[in-house]
Amino acid sequence: MKKSALQKARAAYQPKLPIVLTGAVQVVEGNPTDSVADQEAIRELFPNTYGLPEIKFEKKSTPSAGKPVNVGVILSGGQAPGGHNVISGLFDGIKKIHRDSRLYGFIMGPGGLVDHKYVELTSQIIDEYRNTGGFDIIGSGRTKLETKEQFDKGLEILKELNISALVIIGGDDSNTNAAILAEYYKAIGAPVQVIGCPKTIDGDLKNEVIETSFGFDTATKVYSEVIGNIQRDCNSAKKYWHFIKLMGRSASHIALECALQTQPNVCIISEEVEAKDMTLQDVVNYVADIVARRAAAGNNFGTVLIPEGLIEFIPAMKKLIAELNDLLAAKADEFAAVETANQRQWIIDNLSADNAKVYESLPHGVARQLSLDRDPHGNVQVSLIETEKLLSEMVGKRLKEMAKEGTYNGKFSPLHHFFGYEGRCADPSNFDADYCYALGFNAACLINAGVTGYMSSVRGLTKPSVQWIAGGIPITMMMNMERRHGAMKPVIQKALVRLDGAPFQKFASKRESWANNTEYVYPGPIQYFGPAEVCDQPTMTLRYEHNA
Ligand code: FBP
Numbered sequence: 001m002k003k004s005a006l007q008k009a010r011a012a013y014q015p016k017l018p019i020v021l022t023g024a025v026q027v028v029e030g031n032p033t034d035s036v037a038d039q040e041a042i043r044e045l046f047p048n049t050y051g052l053p054e055i056k057f058e059k060k061s062t063p064s065a066g067k068p069v070n071v072g073v074i075l076s077g078g079q080a081p082g083g084h085n086v087i088s089g090l091f092d093g094i095k096k097i098h099r100d101s102r103l104y105g106f107i108m109g110p111g112g113l114v115d116h117k118y119v120e121l122t123s124q125i126i127d128e129y130r131n132t133g134g135f136d137i138i139g140s141g142r143t144k145l146e147t148k149e150q151f152d153k154g155l156e157i158l159k160e161l162n163i164s165a166l167v168i169i170g171g172d173d174s175n176t177n178a179a180i181l182a183e184y185y186k187a188i189g190a191p192v193q194v195i196g197c198p199k200t201i202d203g204d205l206k207n208e209v210i211e212t213s214f215g216f217d218t219a220t221k222v223y224s225e226v227i228g229n230i231q232r233d234c235n236s237a238k239k240y241w242h243f244i245k246l247m248g249r250s251a252s253h254i255a256l257e258c259a260l261q262t263q264p265n266v267c268i269i270s271e272e273v274e275a276k277d278m279t280l281q282d283v284v285n286y287v288a289d290i291v292a293r294r295a296a297a298g299n300n301f302g303t304v305l306i307p308e309g310l311i312e313f314i315p316a317m318k319k320l321i322a323e324l325n326d327l328l329a330a331k332a333d334e335f336a337a338v339e340t341a342n343q344r345q346w347i348i349d350n351l352s353a354d355n356a357k358v359y360e361s362l363p364h365g366v367a368r369q370l371s372l373d374r375d376p377h378g379n380v381q382v383s384l385i386e387t388e389k390l391l392s393e394m395v396g397k398r399l400k401e402m403a404k405e406g407t408y409n410g411k412f413s414p415l416h417h418f419f420g421y422e423g424r425c426a427d428p429s430n431f432d433a434d435y436c437y438a439l440g441f442n443a444a445c446l447i448n449a450g451v452t453g454y455m456s457s458v459r460g461l462t463k464p465s466v467q468w469i470a471g472g473i474p475i476t477m478m479m480n481m482e483r484r485h486g487a488m489k490p491v492i493q494k495a496l497v498r499l500d501g502a503p504f505q506k507f508a509s510k511r512e513s514w515a516n517n518t519e520y521v522y523p524g525p526i527q528y529f530g531p532a533e534v535c536d537q538p539t540m541t542l543r544y545e546h547n548a
Pocket residue numbers: 076077078079080171172199200201202247248249382383420424
């Protein structure tokens with residue numbers, strides 16, 4: 001593989017492990033845990049793995065001799081910077097337990113386990129991928145591991161390869177599946193531990209005990225760099241309004257973090273739209289008012305950040321999507337048999353009156369997108385909805401009305417962008433390189449501790465990485481019951497932006513000023529070499545949340 005000069009230099013980077021993981025560790029058990037909600041239901045569904053204690057690792061003075069262990073690893077779901085470092089940390093961790101330990105990677109996600117597609121990850125392969133972005137070392141996929149048949153099929157290959165622990169690197173849905181798999185293998189007495197690692201650029205897999213998911217740091221820095229570049233262009237030409245949609249699925253963490261880093265004129269936070277019970281027209285009016293105010297001051301330019309999940313959070317849309325999800329799950333075959341040209345009408349006829357009205361009012365493209373295939377976890381594929389175009393079109397229409405009313409006199413030339421895939425495979429920032437390596441190495445320690453149904457946890461992330469705290473969190477502790485595919489299912493609770501949280505509060509205190517004035521910040525590209533304040537800063541979200 002031909003390497004760039006930066007790649008060569010970066011390959012030599014040695015991620016900084018938390019000091020506690022640099023020698024032998026001992027397990028310190030905390031109190032038994034409860035799930036965040038619906039305790040009775042979750043306990044019943046996870047009789048073997050519910051209520052386990054939190055685990056913290058501490059240094060042990062006398063190392064004990066370890067035995068070789070064969071471990072399997074799966075990358076699940078969307079790419080996130082640092083996945084290769086989780087795998088290299090895991091590899092180094094199990095080699096430290098015993099040099100004859102082996103690591104097997106299942107190819108193209110959870111489907112690789114079921115279909116018995118794997119590769120042995122040797123040190124030669126691992127060394128090619130240290131500190132690089134992407135998931136291409138073994139590929140990723142979105143197959144949902146949920147049926148007994150899949151679990152049993154997986155067990156066949158695990159037995160064949162003598163694998164006694166499986167590490168699933170994924171988001172909330174994949175870690176939910178890791179917990180279900182752990183419970184199943186424990187219930188049938190299969191000697192396979194299952195450990196999860198918190199991955200997703202979306203930043204929505206976090207809670208009291210998991211401070212952030214990996215990849216969020218790098219992805220938001222890449223998007224902020226490009227938003228900054230656009231803002232500088234915008235402030236130079238002073239003639240365009242840039243509507244920038246940002247990936248992040250449901251939660252608005254990415255948009256909020258990028259707003260804190262770049263200080264745009266407008267940033268919509270979906271969670272606020274929902275809390276204020278705003279309609280789509282309310283959102284449009286809010287943006288149009290800012291455009292008009294800036295025009296009145298002679299500024300016919302600006303930037304608008306839009307989280308990709310916005311549509312789902314508009315209360316009327318949320319109700320519509322919920323009913324559509326149930327309808328399309330219940331009558332999947334009937335719907336599939338309807339000719340494409342008639343599907344719109346079929347949906348309108350099958351929805352309740354209120355939701356049918358909302359559906360009918362939507363531009364055809366958006367309506368169609370809402371009726372297309374869900375991802376394997378039952379989510380609407382929000383990244384395919386062109387919210388940035390929808391919004392700018394509606395803002396343009398509103399401005400025309402305002403011009404007639406005499407409340408707007410300006411020029412409105414919108415441009416559109418969507419940033420998502422540009423950041424998901426970037427080379428990990430120093431933060432993500434260290435965090436991911438630590439998560440993987442720590443997963444090896446959890447394997448050595450003999451536990452199952454745990455998520456690898458590394459905390460204290462606003463401190464220098466050597467001071468981070470390492471341990472494990474029972475996955476059932478993060479679960480509640482939610483409606484999926486028309487039925488109540490146990491899932492890890494998604495972390496949405498908290499409107500009473502410090503990151504949002506900071507943003508809310510500044511946004512008026514950012515709207516009226518031009519206070520853009522240009523963060524520039526991620527730096528890997530140089531002073532710590534340039535290279536090693538965690539996200540602003542993490543810093544505000546932890547008061548650092
Ligand atoms: P994960 O939850 O799997 O990490 O998804 C991350 C994500 O990038 C979302 O932000 C986005 O909505 C989705 O993946 C896009 O899906 P796909 O990779 O299938 O295009």
